[in-house]
Amino acid sequence: MRLQREFYARDPRRVAPELLNKVLVAGTCRGRIVEVEAYAGADDPGSHGYRGMTPRTEVMFGPPGRLYVYFTYGMHWCANVVCGPDGECAAVLLRALTPLAGLEEMRKQRPAARQDRDLCRGPAKLAAALGIDGAANGADLVAADAGIELLDDKTAPPAKPGRSVRIGLSAGDDLPWRWYVPGCVDLSR
DNA sequence: ACCGGGATGTTCT
DNA sequence: GAACATCCCGGTG
Numbered sequence: 001m002r003l004q005r006e007f008y009a010r011d012p013r014r015v016a017p018e019l020l021n022k023v024l025v026a027g028t029c030r031g032r033i034v035e036v037e038a039y040a041g042a043d044d045p046g047s048h049g050y051r052g053m054t055p056r057t058e059v060m061f062g063p064p065g066r067l068y069v070y071f072t073y074g075m076h077w078c079a080n081v082v083c084g085p086d087g088e089c090a091a092v093l094l095r096a097l098t099p100l101a102g103l104e105e106m107r108k109q110r111p112a113a114r115q116d117r118d119l120c121r122g123p124a125k126l127a128a129a130l131g132i133d134g135a136a137n138g139a140d141l142v143a144a145d146a147g148i149e150l151l152d153d154k155t156a157p158p159a160k161p162g163r164s165v166r167i168g169l170s171a172g173d174d175l176p177w178r179w180y181v182p183g184c185v186d187l188s189r
Numbered sequence: 190a191c192c193g194g195g196a197t198g199t200t201c202t
Numbered sequence: 203g204a205a206c207a208t209c210c211c212g213g214t215g
Contacts, residue, residue, distance in 0.1 A: 070207080072199085073196080073199095074206085075198075076197095080207090093207060123207075125209075166207070168206090168207055169207060172207095190215080191214085192215105194210105196215100201204095
């Protein structure tokens, strides 16, 4: 069943570990979430929203359950799930998936991937594999806007998720707000 | 396997 | 003008 609004409307550090083992659907593609990172607002120097709302980060401050998709390094898109109450800056970055369906489509959209295990091993890789770009920014997952939604297929999150500091940051890199499925072969890096 | 550098352009100072 | 929630490729061992 599809995740509902109240699931998202909480602290991203609470939502993040619960997103593990949920299923991301985008068109014909599906993947199981195995790695995430939480981002907050004014108290999180690693967040895009640290210095307040800008045109780019507007969605992050809006209602929960929407997709925040940003462009970085001149070529990559990354997808977040907006969390917390409307008006607060909070989101969870999707960092890695285990591919479940639509593998042919993913291979087409990720020509550089040598093996299927490389299709969704990283935030920009999974966005490319599922065809998620700026057009999906602000899409409401609860309404399955743009064919994108999050499902609970009754696979429980890991009882003891792995946890570490977040990856690739120059500030806020001391906060242990990354969670992952321990031992999973599809993690980033 | 690991490491180093280049790609590429939007966003904000 | 600098930074950037990254990835890919080509080097070496």
